[in-house]
Amino acid sequence: MTHLLALATVLAALSAPPEALNPRERYEFAEMLMGMQFKLVVYAPDGESANKAAQAAFRRIQELNDVCSDYQADSELSRLCQTAGQGKAVPISEDLRIVLEQSQRLAELSDGAFDPTVGPLTRLWRRSRRSKTLPAKDVLESARAAVGYRHLRLNLEHETAELLLPKMQLDLGGIAVGYAIDEALLVLKSHGITSALIDGSGDIGVSDAPPGTDGWRIGVAPLDAEAEPSRYLVLKNAAVTTSGDAFQFVEIDGVRYSHIVDPKTGLGLTRPTSVTVIARNCREADSYATAVCVLGPKRGLKFIANRKGTEALIVTRVADKTETWESPGFQSWQAK
Numbered sequence: 626m627t628h629l630l631a632l633a634t635v636l637a638a639l640s641a642p643p644e645a646l647n648p649r650e651r652y653e654f655a656e657m658l659m660g661m662q663f664k665l666v667v668y669a670p671d672g673e674s675a676n677k678a679a680q681a682a683f684r685r686i687q688e689l690n691d692v693c694s695d696y697q698a699d700s701e702l703s704r705l706c707q708t709a710g711q712g713k714a715v716p717i718s719e720d721l722r723i724v725l726e727q728s729q730r731l732a733e734l735s736d737g738a739f740d741p742t743v744g745p746l747t748r749l750w751r752r753s754r755r756s757k758t759l760p761a762k763d764v765l766e767s768a769r770a771a772v773g774y775r776h777l778r779l780n781l782e783h784e785t786a787e788l789l790l791p792k793m794q795l796d797l798g799g800i801a802v803g804y805a806i807d808e809a810l811l812v813l814k815s816h817g818i819t820s821a822l823i824d825g826s827g828d829i830g831v832s833d834a835p836p837g838t839d840g841w842r843i844g845v846a847p848l849d850a851e852a853e854p855s856r857y858l859v860l861k862n863a864a865v866t867t868s869g870d871a872f873q874f875v876e877i878d879g880v881r882y883s884h885i886v887d888p889k890t891g892l893g894l895t896r897p898t899s900v901t902v903i904a905r906n907c908r909e910a911d912s913y914a915t916a917v918c919v920l921g922p923k924r925g926l927k928f929i930a931n932r933k934g935t936e937a938l939i940v941t942r943v944a945d946k947t948e949t950w951e952s953p954g955f956q957s958w959q960a961k
Contacts, residue, residue: 649670651668654679659802666822666823674818706744717784735916742788753875760891777795803912806864809830831843865910870893882895885918925939
């Protein structure tokens with residue numbers, strides 16, 4: 626009788642779904658990195674393996690902050706910027722090469738709506754937002770003269786970068802967080818975590834769906850900061866980012882300005898906008914959302930239409946009128 630029971634137990638185990646053989650529990654972690662809170666949700670067989678994987682993912686994010694930060698004076702990016710206009714081709718790490726190469730390619734595709742050399746303008750605009758005064762015309766023109774992605778020279782064969790103009794400053798804020806999330810998901814996978822969500826202040830990347838579900842349920846951030854999401858997405862092995870001025874804006878002389886700077890004007894965008902982009906990975910979702918904010922709805926949707934595996938939802942407000950645009954496939958990702 627004992628042998629029959631044992632055999633029955635083995636047969637039941639062999640016919641059970643993978644989740645039953647290796648049950649996974651939900652674990653959550655959070656840590657302040659890159660000046661924001663990163664939240665990790667993972668499904669793992671036990672707390673020890675979940676914690677080990679999460680800490681490794683956080684370390685990878687910190688590594689990339691040390692590479693891409695424009696706030697840290699000793700970051701690799703900051704050290705490169707210190708050579709601007711000196712005629713130096715500086716060796717760069719693989720991570721910085723990847724981020725700069727993708728930034729440069731997107732700058733070309735978006736006609737400069739996304740520009741990794743916008744640093745002089747974003748630094749100037751940060752000061753304007755704090756003081757609530759527009760920059761002086763001559764100061765603004767001086768900053769604009771130091772901006773232009775064509776003045777960033779990359780040599781991919783030798784893995785070097787050169788900033789051709791004096792006072793050039795790189796700003797990778799529109800892509801570095803997305804890249805960090807993609808890399809952290811790879812770290813989790815290397816630790817056996819195949820079902821995970823990473824949220825870096827609204828930039829969200831996910832791997833396989835949680836056990837027993839079709840995907841991760843994610844609310845679309847609304848145009849108004851206080852409102853609840855009116856739409857929900859179901860995603861797996863994809864990413865979503867919402868960019869806009871719901872939380873970060875300033876009013877100067879009766880005009881509402883976004884924290885997102887238009888590289889052509891050097892000032893924050895003035896139309897209240899929320900852009901949600903779904904893409905194959907988070908670095909694309911992150912950077913495309915910024916580009917679409919600057920391009921505006923019509924040019925932005927045309928840009929998205931030419932990006933494989935990418936969809937977008939754009940909500941704007943003019944006076945008291947709210948307008949919504951979306952790419953043809955956006956609804957296919959919405960929760961039923």
